[in-house]
Amino acid sequence: MNISAASKLVGLPVKTVRYYSEIGLVEASSRSDAGYRIYNDMAVRKLMFIRRSRSFGFTIEECRELLSLYQDQGRSSAQVKLIASKRLAEIEIKQLELQSLHKELAHLVKACRGDHRPDCPIIDYLG
Amino acid sequence: MNISAASKLVGLPVKTVRYYSEIGLVEASSRSDAGYRIYNDMAVRKLMFIRRSRSFGFTIEECRELLSLYQDQGRSSAQVKLIASKRLAEIEIKQLELQSLHKELAHLVKACRGDHRPDCPIIDYLG
DNA sequence: CTTGACCTTCCAGTAGCTGGAGGAATTAAG
DNA sequence: CTTAATTCCTCCAGCTACTGGAAGGTCAAG
Numbered sequence: 230m231n232i233s234a235a236s237k238l239v240g241l242p243v244k245t246v247r248y249y250s251e252i253g254l255v256e257a258s259s260r261s262d263a264g265y266r267i268y269n270d271m272a273v274r275k276l277m278f279i280r281r282s283r284s285f286g287f288t289i290e291e292c293r294e295l296l297s298l299y300q301d302q303g304r305s306s307a308q309v310k311l312i313a314s315k316r317l318a319e320i321e322i323k324q325l326e327l328q329s330l331h332k333e334l335a336h337l338v339k340a341c342r343g344d345h346r347p348d349c350p351i352i353d354y355l356g
Numbered sequence: 357m358n359i360s361a362a363s364k365l366v367g368l369p370v371k372t373v374r375y376y377s378e379i380g381l382v383e384a385s386s387r388s389d390a391g392y393r394i395y396n397d398m399a400v401r402k403l404m405f406i407r408r409s410r411s412f413g414f415t416i417e418e419c420r421e422l423l424s425l426y427q428d429q430g431r432s433s434a435q436v437k438l439i440a441s442k443r444l445a446e447i448e449i450k451q452l453e454l455q456s457l458h459k460e461l462a463h464l465v466k467a468c469r470g471d472h473r474p475d476c477p478i479i480d481y482l483g
Numbered sequence: 484c485t486t487g488a489c490c491t492t493c494c495a496g497t498a499g500c501t502g503g504a505g506g507a508a509t510t511a512a513g
Numbered sequence: 514c515t516t517a518a519t520t521c522c523t524c525c526a527g528c529t530a531c532t533g534g535a536a537g538g539t540c541a542a543g
Contacts, residue, residue, distance in 0.1 A: 304474050304476070309468065310476070311470075313478050314465055317462060320457055327447055330412060334443065345433075351433075355422065
């Protein structure tokens with residue numbers, strides 16, 4: 230399978246697949262005589278794994294760790310859980326931040342008449 | 357006031373203040389003979405305005421617009437409200453994303469025993 | 484007069500791609 | 514069999530919003 234076929238199957242842009250190969254995250258299983266990347270089933274499965282991991286917001290480095298755990302039969306689930314818990318905590322922090330941001334900004338937006346006049350509680354708050 | 361005094365007053369790193377001057381967001385009010393940036397009250401107020409705007413997650417370009425509205429006596433509050441509403445909508449989208457992410461990941465983390473054994477619902481889900 | 488803290492500019496790097504140039508290879512059509 | 518379109522390659526640049534560091538000028542204190 231060449232890169233565009235793999236890309237379609239996995240649901241990642243060709244550029245991204247090439248990027249992952251460049252940084253050594255998921256390499257092509259081999260190269261054709263002309264130097265084209267060739268992806269076999271295992272490589273495609275790894276790309277899928279990465280796509281799903283990325284969609285959870287794991288960083289590339291975390292994805293690298295997760296992928297190596299995925300391939301490691303001797304892993305402990307504790308190692309996986311640790312990484313996932315860390316990400317979960319980050320999500321929770323972000324949620325709290327957004328909550329307070331939303332509260333404040335929604336309040337200001339609501340208080341702003343949004344007409345032709347210049348007086349504006351949003352600007353007043355920022356200034 | 358030189359850059360470090362302004363930086364302390366405003367609560368932004370010196371590097372950031374210099375960066376804002378470089379991109380023409382908030383310029384120093386003047387320069388000393390030696391070429392040092394000098395910030396007067398107005399410049400400091402602008403920096404404060406930007407710091408607060410940034411803390412709401414407005415992009416630099418949005419901050420630029422907001423700042424120019426801040427300084428424009430002929431602005432309409434509608435212009436300000438539009439930008440703020442856009443940001444509010446982004447926040448709400450992000451909140452929904454995080455909500456579903458959190459739900460899914462929390463579920464997986466909960467289901468993972470986190471012991472020495474290799475079987476792991478998180479890895480199973482990703483793979 | 485020297486020391487140390489500050490200031491300047493410029494260059495490079497961060498994360499995770501994305502776009503594009505220039506050139507080779509493959510494929511489909513005529 | 515030639516041509517044109519598509520796909521592939523590598524390499525370089527750019528995105529956001531800074532941040533770190535090098536090389537060198539400036540300033541106040543002792």
